[in-house]
Amino acid sequence: MIRIxxxxxxxxxxxxxxxxxxxxxxxxxxxxxxxxxxxxSVLLKHLLGLLRPDAGAVLVDxxxxxxxxxxxxxxxxxxxxxxxQGGALFDSMSVFDNVAFPLREKTKMGTAEITRRVEExxxxxxxxxxxxxxxxxxxxxxxxxxxxxxxxxxxxxxxxFDEPTTxxxxxxxxxxxxxxxxxxxxxxxxxxxxxxEIPEIFEIADRVAMLHEGVIVETGEARVIQxxxxxxxxxxxxGAAESDHHAA
Amino acid sequence: xTDGSPAPRALPLPARWIGAxxxxxxxxxxxxxxxxxxxxxxxxxxxxxxxKVGRLAARxxxxxxxxxxxxxxxxxxxxxxxxxxxxxxxxxxxSEAFVGPAVGIALVRELGPVLTAVFVTGLAGSALTAELGxxxxxxxxxxxxxxxxxxxxYLVVPAMLAGLITFPMLTAIFDVAGIxxxxxxxxxxxxxxxxxxxxxxxxxxxxxxxxxxxWKSLAFGVLxxxxxxxxxxxxxxxxxGVSRATTEAVVLSxxxxxxxxxxxxxxxx
Numbered sequence: 328m329i330r331i332x333x334x335x336x337x338x339x340x341x342x343x344x345x346x347x348x349x350x351x352x353x354x355x356x357x358x359x360x361x362x363x364x365x366x367x368s369v370l371l372k373h374l375l376g377l378l379r380p381d382a383g384a385v386l387v388d389x390x391x392x393x394x395x396x397x398x399x400x401x402x403x404x405x406x407x408x409x410x411x412q413g414g415a416l417f418d419s420m421s422v423f424d425n426v427a428f429p430l431r432e433k434t435k436m437g438t439a440e441i442t443r444r445v446e447e448x449x450x451x452x453x454x455x456x457x458x459x460x461x462x463x464x465x466x467x468x469x470x471x472x473x474x475x476x477x478x479x480x481x482x483x484x485x486x487x488f489d490e491p492t493t494x495x496x497x498x499x500x501x502x503x504x505x506x507x508x509x510x511x512x513x514x515x516x517x518x519x520x521x522x523x524e525i526p527e528i529f530e531i532a533d534r535v536a537m538l539h540e541g542v543i544v545e546t547g548e549a550r551v552i553q554x555x556x557x558x559x560x561x562x563x564x565x566g567a568a569e570s571d572h573h574a575a
Numbered sequence: 576x577t578d579g580s581p582a583p584r585a586l587p588l589p590a591r592w593i594g595a596x597x598x599x600x601x602x603x604x605x606x607x608x609x610x611x612x613x614x615x616x617x618x619x620x621x622x623x624x625x626x627k628v629g630r631l632a633a634r635x636x637x638x639x640x641x642x643x644x645x646x647x648x649x650x651x652x653x654x655x656x657x658x659x660x661x662x663x664x665x666x667x668x669x670s671e672a673f674v675g676p677a678v679g680i681a682l683v684r685e686l687g688p689v690l691t692a693v694f695v696t697g698l699a700g701s702a703l704t705a706e707l708g709x710x711x712x713x714x715x716x717x718x719x720x721x722x723x724x725x726x727x728x729y730l731v732v733p734a735m736l737a738g739l740i741t742f743p744m745l746t747a748i749f750d751v752a753g754i755x756x757x758x759x760x761x762x763x764x765x766x767x768x769x770x771x772x773x774x775x776x777x778x779x780x781x782x783x784x785x786x787x788x789x790w791k792s793l794a795f796g797v798l799x800x801x802x803x804x805x806x807x808x809x810x811x812x813x814x815x816g817v818s819r820a821t822t823e824a825v826v827l828s829x830x831x832x833x834x835x836x837x838x839x840x841x842x843x844x
């Protein structure tokens with residue numbers, strides 16, 4: 328279980344997170360929604376231990392990772408898989424080597440076993456014939472799928488997705504969402520996803536949290552969020568213009 | 576917009592200057608601290624197995640082999656220019672026999688290590704900064720961190736070890752190319768006796784001179800990868816951030832090479 332308690336972070340005196348509280352249950356898909364620049368990626372970086380908060384805690388199964396350094400933090404990160412917004416694939420390596428990289432670097436698996444696991448993951452994301460290509464030679468949607476394969480190849484307990492469908496067409500958005508849902512059903516990892524894709528995310532989310540101006544304004548099951556009476560949530564879901572709100 | 580309370584009074588100009596000076600001092604001290612800690616962490620990780628041998632070999636190829644042509648070319652022309660000027664100067668006092676030692680000692684003690692380090696900075700150091708900068712802005716370094724891999728061990732340590740291996744070798748090649756460049760001008764073009772050129776060089780230049788150049792090249796072999804990887808690691812946002820980091824890495828490396836060259840030249844025998 329991941330528990331975020333009173334998380335605060337400012338950059339140059341500008342508060343980005345103003346006291347975030349959120350619980351993510353083991354095995355659920357939690358999707359954090361909110362406007363661009365609202366602090367979603369900053370929140371995610373705190374969960375990954377890439378940023379340290381000004382105040383508050385991030386508890387992963389009771390361990391506050393904001394206080395960990397070095398080997399202790401690496402031990403927590405071994406349980407993680409991360410899909411970055413742009414994929415963060417290593418451009419000096421082929422697709423196959425990108426997916427194989429965590430296994431080669433973090434495990435003592437033999438070459439045959441690594442090859443089997445990588446081919447299996449590439450098959451699951453529908454890229455079985457793309458292993459020899461470089462990331463620059465494949466499309467944006469394929470890069471996202473390679474990133475998902477790389478994040479899942481070590482069979483992590485917790486997977487973070489940072490806007491995994493940004494910039495993709497609606498068909499690819501649904502393809503990626505279905506893929507995540509399918510893989511989640513198979514491996515039962517805990518998923519924390521930051522996304523803008525309304526209403527598509529309601530199809531796959533167990534719960535949704537709305538981050539607005541540095542605080543979580545509402546959390547609940549997808550259906551609850553969709554029917555929320557909170558005007559901030561409704562305005563975001565319906566995509567109403569700011570001017571409409573002010574006029575009202 | 577105001578809440579009715581009086582606006583805070585602006586500080587007088589001297590106080591603002593002192594404040595700005597304080598901020599600048601803190602910024603410089605903090606930057607130096609980060610810079611030093613970065614080196615300390617990299618040096619510490621050199622001794623922690625396993626060593627990334629594949630990455631080290633790739634870096635040796637990248638820094639060493641790819642710089643070879645430019646080092647030979649610039650070494651030869653530096654030696655030729657040095658041979659010509661020294662010959663013409665010594666000819667005025669009838670001492671052209673000392674062209675060999677003058678060229679040899681100048682190359683081995685000073686020009687070899689300094690110019691090699693400067694050219695390798697321009698060639699491989701700038702590329703190293705740009706590569707790490709792009710890895711930083713495209714979240715590849717973050718990806719390494721969340722895979723529980725230390726990016727300093729993976730990216731910086733091999734570059735530093737490769738610098739330690741390749742800089743002395745490239746310096747030696749630069750020196751040899753320069754000495755033969757000087758030979759070409761002094762002996763082949765200007766008619767000096769080959770025996771005098773090399774004989775006088777052997778008489779005046781000793782192992783101490785070679786070792787001064789060797790220690791300098793070792794120092795630059797750490798300095799250049801240190802500065803270039805640090806700047807790449809801490810680059811700003813976007814293409815502009817990478818571009819600025821690359822420029823800063825080259826300028827800072829070159830300035831530090833010249834400063835360290837002077838102090839090492841003063842300290843070493």
